[in-house]
Structures are given as C-alpha cells and as structure tokens.
Amino acid sequence: MSAPVFLCADSGSTRLVVAAVRGDEVHQAESESQAAHGVAILELVSRVSAEAGVSEGGYDALVVALGPGSFTGLRTSLSTFKGLAMGWGKPLIGVPTMNALLHSAGASSGERVACCLDARKGEVYGAIFERANAIGDERELVPPSVMPPAEFAKVAAPHAPKVWAGDGMARFPEHFGALVAQGRVGWPHAPPKMSALAACALLRFPHGDDLATLEPTYVRRTAAQLCLGA
Secondary structure, eight states: OOOEEEEEEEEEESOEEEEEEETTTTEEEOOGGGGGGGHHHHHHHHHHHHHHOOOOOHHHHHHHEOSSHHHHHHHHHHHHHHHHHHHHHHOOOEOHHHHHHHHTOOOTTEEEEEEEEEEEEEEEEEEEEEESSSSTOEEEEEEEEOOHHHHHHHHHGGGGOEEEEEHHHOHHHHHHHHHHHHHHHEEEOOOOOOHHHHHHHHHHTOOOOTTOOOOOOOOOOOHHHHHTTT
16 A cells, blocks of 8 residues: 655744655755745645645645744644645644654654754743654653743753754753753754654544644744733
C-alpha cells in the first residue's frame, strides 16, 4: 500500500513553510515575509503541488501545525487549509507544533527533549518531552507554556534534557547555553520538519478534525483578552 500524500503547512514563526509529503519524499517551499503569509501561502501550495506532481485536489489529507506561535501566522495557515479541505472534500489534521518539533530533533527512545521557541516580547514557548520508540507514545513532562527564558531554564534544568529543538536556545544563549552544552541541538529551527509534521498526522489518518471547532494553540493570551481582562 502506497504512503498517503499530505499537504502540510506551518506559519507560526517568521517563516511560512508548505510541503507536499509522501513518505520520505518531501517537496518544500518557504516564504520569509511574515507580513505576506496570507498572500504567499496559496502560491507555495501551487509550487509544491507542481513539484510533487499532485493535483491540488489530489492530496489524501491536509496537515497544519497548530502552535504555539504567531497568532496571525497560525490563523493564516489554519483558515486557508480549512477552506482548501472544505473545497477539496479532504480531512484536515491539526498537529501541535511542539510534538512535531520533538520528532524533528532525532532523539532516541528514553531521551528527554526540550522544545523551545522564541515567543517574542522577551519570552519563549517551552515544553519538555521524553521520547518513546513510537510516535504518539512520548511522555509530556512539561506542557507547552509561555514564560521568560530564565524561568524556562529553571524549569528545564531538573529534567536534564539531552536534546534541544527550536530556535529559542539560540535566541537566548545567556540562559540556555550551559544546559544545551550538557546535551546536543537536534533541530535549531522554529518550523518543525515537514516530514515530522506528517508523521504525527499519520497517527490519526484517515480521520480529520472538525473544521468548525479546530483552533490554534495560542498558550499566550491574545491582545483582545488582555484588554478585556480575560
């Protein structure tokens, strides 16, 4: 049985990444302009579809990273992919970004992985997992949350992570340098590997999420919530 073909996207950072993924075959395109994610995303879909030789309605499912990440970026990819999924009659599978980062890092079973993303405003999104043999069996030691880097360093230290993933440790080396030196950097980028995003989604395929209720994982409160005191 051939591997399903997934159209994947992550727009939670300054980079928008779109990919057509079929097993180990990945056709990927990126845009660096966060302000233009909404303009670029359909162009990137067309580009990777042409490279992969897949008609734009020929995917088996669509996969989107849910965050945490940029509020506007996450909404851009999720709303666009909801529209494509509805128009093409295909399932849409949302994957937590931290789980995809975990499986981007190349950790071995039993190793603890710190996922750390630059959240702007002098903060990081952080989570810690213990890797398992199979995707989906990992153990969440610290759930995704937002905090100052010094605080996440204190949270991470007792867990002694052996692998780090995400761009947060490079953004704040004064807080994470000593901890990173005790292990290794497995994946230094904010967007996860598209192959890892697809692998996480494969666990739930061919079932998708409810398009009406699927929402990004913000972790941080929105500006509207802060203004309203929510």
